[in-house]
Amino acid sequence: MAKLYFRYGTVGSAKTLNLLAVAHNYQQQNKKVFLIKPKLDIRFGEDDVRSRAGLNRKADLLVDSDSIINYGILDQVNCVVVDEVQFLSKALIDQFRYIATVMRIPVICYGLRTDFRGELFDGSKRLFEIADTIEEVKTTCNFCDKKAIFNLKIVDGQPCLTGPIVELGAEEKYLPTCAGCYRNKLEGQYF
Numbered sequence: 001m002a003k004l005y006f007r008y009g010t011v012g013s014a015k016t017l018n019l020l021a022v023a024h025n026y027q028q029q030n031k032k033v034f035l036i037k038p039k040l041d042i043r044f045g046e047d048d049v050r051s052r053a054g055l056n057r058k059a060d061l062l063v064d065s066d067s068i069i070n071y072g073i074l075d076q077v078n079c080v081v082v083d084e085v086q087f088l089s090k091a092l093i094d095q096f097r098y099i100a101t102v103m104r105i106p107v108i109c110y111g112l113r114t115d116f117r118g119e120l121f122d123g124s125k126r127l128f129e130i131a132d133t134i135e136e137v138k139t140t141c142n143f144c145d146k147k148a149i150f151n152l153k154i155v156d157g158q159p160c161l162t163g164p165i166v167e168l169g170a171e172e173k174y175l176p177t178c179a180g181c182y183r184n185k186l187e188g189q190y191f
């Protein structure tokens, strides 16, 4: 078998940069990398995976949260990488487990641990349950020097605990925030 990896972090923790660097390293060795991402991540255009640091690469496969992967497309692939994995379903994460265990292709997933309310995403929950290797991609709080663990949602400049969970590319923004600053910014909306 090969391993299923989950590398999680908050917004702004260079997960996509890390993913693109992994893909680049495989390609330098003439190995084939297959990049999967959810359809609904439209921040930078349909099939582009682009880091804020400037690197980018086309996705090989766009999936809905509950897509079924045709395993034949992974023939000759040396590594599968997945961006924004938090948006995928338990069923899709289980397919990644199959790809690693049975097809013996390592699958490296990158994504957020929790939404702006501090609750696990479905895809992330399943990865915490069944990944071989779980690694935190760390970043610092937007407001102080502590490690960020929350994604604070800002709408029209105001910290916010309401609205849809999934609204990438909308007017909201999300800031990496430590527990203390998360609580302070939400001023009692949060415990």
Ligand SMILES: [Zn+2]
Pocket (backbone or CB within 6 Å): 141, 142, 143, 144, 145, 146, 177, 178, 179, 180, 181, 182
């Ligand atoms: Zn802080």
